[in-house]
Amino acid sequence: MYGMVNRAVEDLVCTNFGEEKWEQIRQKAGVEEEFFVSNEGYPDALTYRLVGAASEVLGLTPEAILMAFGEHWILKTAREGYGDLMQAHGRTMPEFLSNLPNFHTRVALLFPKLQPPRFEVSDSTPTSLHLHYHTHRLGLEAFVVGLLHGLGKMFETPVTVKQIGFRGADLDHAIFLVDWSAGPAAA
Ligand code: HEM
Numbered sequence: 001m002y003g004m005v006n007r008a009v010e011d012l013v014c015t016n017f018g019e020e021k022w023e024q025i026r027q028k029a030g031v032e033e034e035f036f037v038s039n040e041g042y043p044d045a046l047t048y049r050l051v052g053a054a055s056e057v058l059g060l061t062p063e064a065i066l067m068a069f070g071e072h073w074i075l076k077t078a079r080e081g082y083g084d085l086m087q088a089h090g091r092t093m094p095e096f097l098s099n100l101p102n103f104h105t106r107v108a109l110l111f112p113k114l115q116p117p118r119f120e121v122s123d124s125t126p127t128s129l130h131l132h133y134h135t136h137r138l139g140l141e142a143f144v145v146g147l148l149h150g151l152g153k154m155f156e157t158p159v160t161v162k163q164i165g166f167r168g169a170d171l172d173h174a175i176f177l178v179d180w181s182a183g184p185a186a187a
Contacts, residue, residue, distance in 0.1 A: 001047050002111055003036035004077070009050050010036070012072040013058075021057055028053035041113055044137060063142040070146020074154055086154075093157040093180050097121065097129060127181035130164070134173040141174050148178055158182050
């Protein structure tokens with residue numbers, strides 16, 4: 001994955017737990033680089049090692065780290081670094097979600113070697129939808145939940161997210177029920 005992902009993990013840890021903890025995590029994960037270059041590619045395994053080491057050092061489950069990372073990605077990385085791109089994809093939670101299937105096509109113009117996830121929307125109602133998440137990567141469902149909660153905060157629209165489809169013998173992707181019936185969009 002592009003270095004900006006690892007940089008965002010570093011930023012999440014340093015902001016919330018301090019640089020000393022980051023140094024411990026970096027060493028435990030066996031990262032030799034002093035810093036990550038945003039637009040350079042790194043092995044996915046390195047990012048997974050960072051999440052595993054963060055889980056051990058901070059005493060949180062990998063899922064909790066991934067969820068926090070998802071929120072941080074939206075509220076800090078995306079909003080501060082790519083505000084125009086975020087705004088161009090919707091002014092409300094439902095609008096943004098309906099545009100999510102196209103989102104990484106735009107991101108890929110900035111990062112040509114991107115291996116993005118693929119999203120599809122189905123079963124839309126005025127206050128909910130099913131979000132289908134396709135990827136060749138394993139174990140990032142909690143990241144998606146965190147991303148969706150981050151979007152809810154960004155749009156000041158409380159959301160509930162429930163995974164209703166699981167990758168396995170019968171299904172090749174995950175499905176999330178996203179519901180914002182308690183939010184301003186429902187008013
Ligand atoms: C400006 C905002 C965004 C940027 C710049 C961005 C960029 C990226 C980058 C660089 C990666 C790593 C993949 C690679 O390097 O090959 C990635 C992965 C990912 N992105 Fe985005 N992204 C953004 C917003 C979003 C949003 C809004 C969502 C969904 C709500 C999302 C969902 C994901 C997921 C789930 C992955 C993990 C990779 C996988 O599942 O295979 N991203 N994105």
